Amino acid sequence: MTAFYNSIAETDGYEVLASVHCPIAARMAVDLGFNYGMVGGSVASLSMLGTPDLMLLTSTELCDLVKRTSQSSSLKIIVDGDAGYGNALNTMRTVVELEMAGASAVTLEDTKLPISYGQTKTKLISPREQLDKLAAALDARSSDRFGIIARTQVVAGEELEAVAERVFQYSDAGVDGICLAGVTDPEQLEFISRGSDKPKMLITYGKKNTLTNEHYKNCNVKLLLSGHTPFEASIVAAYHALSSLAGKPVSADDLHYRSLIGKYTEQERFDSSVRRYLDISE
Numbered sequence: 001m002t003a004f005y006n007s008i009a010e011t012d013g014y015e016v017l018a019s020v021h022c023p024i025a026a027r028m029a030v031d032l033g034f035n036y037g038m039v040g041g042s043v044a045s046l047s048m049l050g051t052p053d054l055m056l057l058t059s060t061e062l063c064d065l066v067k068r069t070s071q072s073s074s075l076k077i078i079v080d081g082d083a084g085y086g087n088a089l090n091t092m093r094t095v096v097e098l099e100m101a102g103a104s105a106v107t108l109e110d111t112k113l114p115i116s117y118g119q120t121k122t123k124l125i126s127p128r129e130q131l132d133k134l135a136a137a138l139d140a141r142s143s144d145r146f147g148i149i150a151r152t153q154v155v156a157g158e159e160l161e162a163v164a165e166r167v168f169q170y171s172d173a174g175v176d177g178i179c180l181a182g183v184t185d186p187e188q189l190e191f192i193s194r195g196s197d198k199p200k201m202l203i204t205y206g207k208k209n210t211l212t213n214e215h216y217k218n219c220n221v222k223l224l225l226s227g228h229t230p231f232e233a234s235i236v237a238a239y240h241a242l243s244s245l246a247g248k249p250v251s252a253d254d255l256h257y258r259s260l261i262g263k264y265t266e267q268e269r270f271d272s273s274v275r276r277y278l279d280i281s282e
Contacts, residue, residue: 004105004147005176008199008222013213019228021047021065023072030073036104036223039066041080043231052265054274055114059085063097070102078149078201078223081106083113083125088133092140095148105147107179107201108137110166118279122155127169134173144176149201151179160188164195171196177222184209193219201225232257 008015017038018029029037041062042053048061062079070077079098084091091108098106110130112123124130130150137148150170154163167178179201183189189211193200199222204211206227216224236255243250253259261267274280 003144003176005144005199008147008177011199011222014216014222014224017078017223017225018075019043019225019230020069020075020077021228021231021234023069025230025234026069026073026075026077030075035076037069037075037077038225039069039077039079039103040228041082043228044080046261046265047231050265052267052270054270055082059090059094059097063094063101066098066103067101070104076104077102078105078107078147079103081108083111084108084133084137088129088136091133092136095137095140095146096142099141099143099146103146105149105176106137107149107151108133109151109153109179109181110170111153115274115278115280120280122153124152124155127166130166131169131173134170134175138174147176149177149179150175151181151201153181154183154188154192160191164192167192167195171198177201179203179223181205182207184211186211186215189215189219189221199223235260 015036016034017036018034019040020026020029020037021039021043026037041057044062044065045051045053045057048065049057066077066079081094081098085094095106110124112125134148134150141148150173152163152166152170154160171178175198177199178196180189180192181203182205183192183202184204184207197220200220201223202221203225206229236257239260240250240255243254
């Protein structure tokens, strides 16, 4: 079989990732022509636990969802592995379990997770630690058919040179691709991409941007995820259907994903717990 790196490097243009959270969604994606799907960390937490994305989900729970989803269809599943669910040794186990679950690849980010006591903004681990975690992930996989994608982001106030340098180092470690989260500016993308000619995965979170197919081609973007609208739409549809069954009128304001998720994941309670027990007020 073809290695994961070759399978995406040889892709003509780029593949749009279908955000999936269950076997039926994966089968729908295949039927609609998608080749690749994404199991996001936030969606996994919401669908498995009904909680906000605060790293409460365990790697075992993630792998259970991935197994059910990836083995239900021919969709190639890329998994949001967050920061590997711990240190380099935890990362190794996460990689082993995801590969056994049938995933095609995992993204491993350099964000410091879970959030620390008193932490008020996004922090990254050191490049050296991330390089060791990526090396551990590469050693843990049993076959290069399973892809290891290094993920990073632009932290507020950070110089782009630092991001490009991280991308260069991660690429040089031997990963199959680089994932850039939240980069929607063409100049940013082009500058950062100079750090590596490896295939890129871009996560835009559905934000408006001026990126074009030409930008994707020039920066070797092969995988594109705009967000998790299928899950969001399913939540709104479920509330609408349940409201009808209950005989309760529904207004347009009621059918708003953010408010529904905030209410039914008990966001206020978790926010209060974060303030009280983690000394984070922002």
